[in-house]
Amino acid sequence: MARSLGRVCLGFHRLGALSSAPPPPSLLTSSRSVRTIFAPAILGLPSFFSKPRDFSLPNSSWGSEMMRLYKHYNSQCEVEMEGGEKQEGPWQRLPSYNRFLKYATGGVYLSKIIQSKARLFTRNNRDTGATFEYVLFFNSEEQKCVAIFQAGHLLEGPPGHVHGGAIATMIDTVVGAHANIVSGPVVTANLNINYRRPIPLGSTLVIESSLIKKEGKKVFITCKVTSSDGSKLHTDTTALFVSINISHLLLGS
């Protein structure tokens, strides 16, 4: 598990390594993964880069349910031992940027991408709280990812309710991040969503993904979207991810 965790960061971080040296062994093997994963890309920056915004941190648009659940999981990311010493807890918060590659190191393919104006669309929003507000946590013991998601008013589909495509986007984001952690670079091959109950705009939801199995290049994951108190099931999903060589995306092979 430690090994696969180390590969989380390599999903896209590895892009920067395409034309340069492979990532240090510590990144590949460290079980301190997700925290350390993102740090080197940031810490290694020349000083003229500003620090990227981590969109997974609370902002003023987060409602009380969003904050309650955030605190619930965040408080389990670090636990205090006897004697006051702090240790990693069972959960890890996954930082989230609107342009991951911008903060990785160079490479011919990478620089082409940087020149574009691409943004992770779930994080491409100037009107805070209007679309996707979410934070992901990962639990390596349980092989689970949990996202707390607050659905903003610009995600409307049926009047007053969240668009099915926006729900699929969030599911794909959560299971996609989970599959990346488990298996390195992957793409969604199949996403099968049962929509059981409409989601009112403004709702806070819990999206929980669980690893079913890994089979060669394939990763099978299930995912449920429930109300924040767990009493209502909104969707259930099965997903298949397939491992790729990152050049598959960059070179269109």
Ligand SMILES: CCCCCCCCCCCCCCCC(=O)SCCNC(=O)CCNC(=O)[C@H](O)C(C)(C)COP(=O)(O)OP(=O)(O)OC[C@H]1O[C@@H](n2cnc3c(N)ncnc32)[C@H](O)[C@@H]1OP(=O)(O)O
């Ligand atoms: C740095 C990291 C941080 C981590 C935090 C990241 C944060 C960032 C957050 C954003 C996260 C967003 C996550 C979004 C993730 C996407 O949305 S990805 C974009 C949407 N997906 C795509 O565009 C994929 C397009 N499709 C493809 O590229 C190719 O069809 C695939 C999926 C790679 C498969 O290619 P292929 O040549 O068919 O692969 P192949 O090796 O033949 O097949 C492998 C196996 O899979 C099976 N298979 C393939 N496709 C299927 C299918 N559709 N159904 C069933 N079985 C299939 C094959 O039968 C084969 O099975 P076996 O024979 O091995 O048993």
